[in-house]
Amino acid sequence: MAIKIKVLGSGSGGNCTLVDTGRTRVLIDAARLGQRYITARLSETGVDIKEIDAIFATHMHGDHVDSGVTYPICRKHDIPLFVHEGSFADLVRRSSRFLELERAGLVRKFRTERFVFNGLTISPFEVSHGSGGWNADIVGRPVGFRMSLFDGPRETVFSYSTDLGQVTPEIEQAMAGADAVVIECNHDVESEKKSSRPRFLVEWVLGPRGHLSNDQSAKALANIIKFGRGRTRHAVLAHLSEDCNTPVLAMSAVRRELDRNDICNVNIDIALQREPSAEIII
Numbered sequence: 001m002a003i004k005i006k007v008l009g010s011g012s013g014g015n016c017t018l019v020d021t022g023r024t025r026v027l028i029d030a031a032r033l034g035q036r037y038i039t040a041r042l043s044e045t046g047v048d049i050k051e052i053d054a055i056f057a058t059h060m061h062g063d064h065v066d067s068g069v070t071y072p073i074c075r076k077h078d079i080p081l082f083v084h085e086g087s088f089a090d091l092v093r094r095s096s097r098f099l100e101l102e103r104a105g106l107v108r109k110f111r112t113e114r115f116v117f118n119g120l121t122i123s124p125f126e127v128s129h130g131s132g133g134w135n136a137d138i139v140g141r142p143v144g145f146r147m148s149l150f151d152g153p154r155e156t157v158f159s160y161s162t163d164l165g166q167v168t169p170e171i172e173q174a175m176a177g178a179d180a181v182v183i184e185c186n187h188d189v190e191s192e193k194k195s196s197r198p199r200f201l202v203e204w205v206l207g208p209r210g211h212l213s214n215d216q217s218a219k220a221l222a223n224i225i226k227f228g229r230g231r232t233r234h235a236v237l238a239h240l241s242e243d244c245n246t247p248v249l250a251m252s253a254v255r256r257e258l259d260r261n262d263i264c265n266v267n268i269d270i271a272l273q274r275e276p277s278a279e280i281i282i
């Protein structure tokens with residue numbers, strides 16, 4: 001048994017990642033990119049959107065869950081949306097259409113503890129992201145996911161985390177030991193500081209509840225690989241800022257840090273806003 005992973009698109013213009021075990025096919029987030037885009041990218045990888053068994057939401061920002069793409073996909077194809085129980089009230093406040101989804105029996109709540117869905121073991125872990133200071137935005141309880149597939153004694157593991165302002169040792173441990181990792185590489189700090197964005201936005205992005213810089217992500221990835229004793233063979237850099245980052249800056253920051261830690265044999269890929277990552281099979 002294996003897990004196939006493909007980031008279909010990632011960034012502030014929408015996020016969606018396929019996790020496919022053959023028996024179970026789930027999406028992590030599915031927003032803003034458009035139903036047509038998501039359906040077409042799934043089809044390219046051999047998956048009919050009707051075969052999706054669930055959508056797991058990381059948090060409630062509109063580039064991850066929205067009423068214009070996520071909810072219609074769930075309604076049209078009878079796909080349950082899994083949300084952290086701490087996000088439920090925020091989802092209701094954000095859009096009344098969420099209640100329609102709930103009334104249709106398509107909302108499932110999870111806690112920050114391990115559970116099994118269709119043979120896929122899912123361990124959500126909390127991350128620091130969202131409201132604070134000027135930003136009273138409604139994001140619910142942001143999480144990353146560790147997903148495991150057990151085949152006898154063999155465990156295949158995938159870890160996913162985008163949208164977090166800082167990485168703690170607990171998060172690194174939660175993601176460690178994964179065969180494949182998706183981690184955000186949001187911005188280059190100097191580009192962010194020099195950008196014409198409003199100052200409050202820049203401060204939020206750079207702060208502990210904003211997004212990870214290339215250097216923060218690179219250090220976290222090196223620690224995740226070391227904690228996992230080098231098991232990680234694939235990493236995808238995601239959620240790159242289109243204004244304050246480039247694939248070259250993100251890739252070079254990560255390569256530099258992995259070289260510094262004598263880490264080799266890890267395939268590094270990048271997922272862009274409308275350019276999927278390569279398909280990873282672990």
Ligand SMILES: [Zn+2]
Binds near residue numbers: 064163239
């Ligand atoms: Zn986001």
Ligand SMILES: [Zn+2]
Binds near residue numbers: 129163
């Ligand atoms: Zn976010």
